[in-house]
Amino acid sequence: MLNQSRPPLRAAGALIGFALALAAGLSVTGTALAAQAQRVVTIGGAVTEIAYALGQQDRIVGVDATSFFPADATEKPNVGYMRALSPEGVLALRPDLILAVEGSGPPGAVDILKSASVPFVTVPEGRTPEGIDRKIERVADALGVPEAGRDLAARVHDDLAAVLDKTRGVSARRRVLFVMALTDGRPMGAGQDTAADAVIRLAGAENALQGVSGYKPVSPEAIAATAPDIVLAMRRSDGVELDPDQLFATPALKFTPAARDRALVVMDGLYLLGFGPRTASAVRDLAARLYPDLDLPGGHASR
Amino acid sequence: MRAADPALTLPGGVAAGDRRTVARTFVGLLALLLAATILLSAAVGPAGFGFDVLRPLFAGDTAADANALILWEIRLPRTLLGVMVGGSLAIAGALMQGLFRNPLADPGLIGISSGSALGAVTMIVLGAGPLAPVALALSIYALPTAAFVGGLSVTILLYAIATREGRTSVATMLLAGIALAAISAAGTGLLIFGSDDQQLREITFWSLGSLGGATWTKVATLAPVLLAATLVVPLLSRGLNALLLGQAEAFHLGVPVQMVKRTVIVVAAALTGAAVAFTGVIGFVGIVAPHLLRLAIGPDHRYLLPGSALLGGIVMVAADMVARTVVAPAELPIGIVAAAMGAPFFLWILLRQRGVVDL
């Protein structure tokens, strides 16, 4: 009797043990595989930048349409706009790792990509110094170069901290209005919870637009009443930017201090708002334009 | 012979079914209401409420005082543009309803709205690339011009399709309009597909309409169009009244039917095209203003057309006041406000009038 019940129990135990070992082995192998991935698709301008900064560009086989930097990245196969991905397009590159910034979409496409047997790593968006650190570390871990990641993160963190040291001490904060677009004389501004708002505050200035969340069309009257000192705008990847003549001629801005001084600062979009490896430099450049007399560290060429 | 109530056999007046006096009075009241609304709009906004804001207006003072600047440079042009756009859309709506003999017609039926949207989206998306030289040359007029050209092109195409040997078939216009609207929408969709985040935002908000870009230049540009229309439109009143009986009946009454149809289409297209070009697509006003007015004073175009213009202006200015104060400093697209305010009210009116208006 006893002899008959043992073999099944032992077989079951062996099976379970084997399954566990296999799973453990697979996950280790999985991570190891991901870390050794040779065909990486990076989605998100900052993610691509970080991968290049880590020296891993040769492993990248595809980028998204917002990856404008460095220039080499635009030569890689393009899988489309990060919020309008096509699963088939991405998978056609036969990737063995997908690195996508938070906010990639549409959600349906992301689900499909996640369920395909390709490791999919979501890189959290971050608009603070700590957030940038996390971004860099997540990308570095995924690519199997954690050491390089920590070095890069530390460098960026230190650079940024040096700038913030100076900008935090500014007493007379300038009021900046970020204008995303000027459609037919109707300005679209950046309120709170935007990358523009975050970078303005990091540069030691104040967002002239308060009480609005996100990028929204703003009432011309409200802009006139809030009297911004400076207008900040981004230059698109194709070189197009706001025309200061048009900008300062609209009733909304015509009588603001910004118009009086023709104070318009235009910076490259990804550089300014990407929150990636160049952000320290971007904040420094912005602060330099806002506060020319401020003694800022470093002397990076402004873009 | 039926026994008739003596009071009802009076030759004139409302009792006999003659609503002209009522209509005239109503239109007069609307004019007063419009004036009041304009004053109110000048006094209200995210930068401050109250009638002391209006003082520069009456003192004729264009000083560099902040309030005066806001009043003269922002609120007044915006209010006036609102009046003109609302009036234009309402007249165009009334004209369309007369032309198609249907109280549900609106200016969009002749393809203006979808064509304008196509033009505007084209400029927004391609104005950075292939159309950059054009955008540069036209500067602040680039977007309105593109929208106007788009709307007009579709209308001309539609008219050409529906007209043979000098006779314009209204039914063909309607059906072809549906087809052209679909084609425009497809084109617009393709452009949207090729656009980025920023352009998408621009497109979305343009499509919902706004008076935020109002300047005195725009007011001065739209004014002649509206003025020309107000001179031509009264001449169409009798013809449109007769057309309501039917095209053959209008002909028998001595109306030059084809010419009236042509003129109606041209005027409606010009008014709508100009309005949409400057403010984006604002729906609802074109259908509702004439309809409400008809319920009050009857379908006689001699009073309906000017009345619609006034009512359209009032609705637009009122909606704009809400649009720019309710989520200040941000702005709601005015098309949404007009629909949200007006649609429930309109439904209520319809439910009460179910017996009279028969479609």
Added chain:
Amino acid sequence: MRDAAATVAPLIEARGVSVRYGPHTVLTPTDLTIGAGATTVIVGPNGAGKTTLMRALTGELAPSSGAVLFDGADIATLSAATLARRRAVLPQATRLSFPFTVHEVVRLGCPAGRDDSARIAALLERVDLAGFGHRYYQQLSGGEQQRVQLARVLAQLDIGRDGAGEGDLPRALFLDEPTSSLDIRHQIAVLEIARTYAAAGWAVLAILHDLNMAAMFADRILVVDRGRVVADGRPAAVITAELVSRVFGVNADIGARDGIPYVLPPRPAGLPDGRI
């Protein structure tokens, strides 16, 4: 005894007028004259081309060949406004999608810029709709709506009475099945109104389905069959058993009262003799 076509020069003349829709000929080339001061009625089976003929005569339809003359002038050269001063057309049925009052519908027939309230009230009384001015047209019965349209049409032509406009020049009144929705009392009333205007010197041309009404009220009957006028003359001469059988395919009994024929339809088949 009424004298058929015993009046003045023809007001309306058709010369070789035909109407074709593609390969299909609806009206063969027709010569016709309609004189003022008489009531002419067109009868014929469904689809014979009666309405087409009337449309060509009113100017609504451009003929495929030939010409229509109104008081000597080719109507193709006359503007709609000019024609409207001398002729009016009562349509078969008019549906309105808008809330007009009866008064406003009748006023559509009046020229602009005058106060015609008294005249409108008088015309409404004439068509037995006194006091209906304030009612909504859409809420009336079919017959009432038809009478409102008649008032409107009369208003259009009635100008001469006031001494303005074309004075006493003869006018033409076209009626396309004016009695289709009316009860017998109102059918008679409307046709009597028409005859009154004919007696005053207008040309009245009506399409009727009812052969008896046609015979009673017409001075002259035109029978149209398959695109051609097959009979033209006084009722007594035209309404015969032979014609009714040939054109309408019905074996009716024809009687006469005071020289005016009447048509008795044959007894329906299958019913017992006499009683129902």
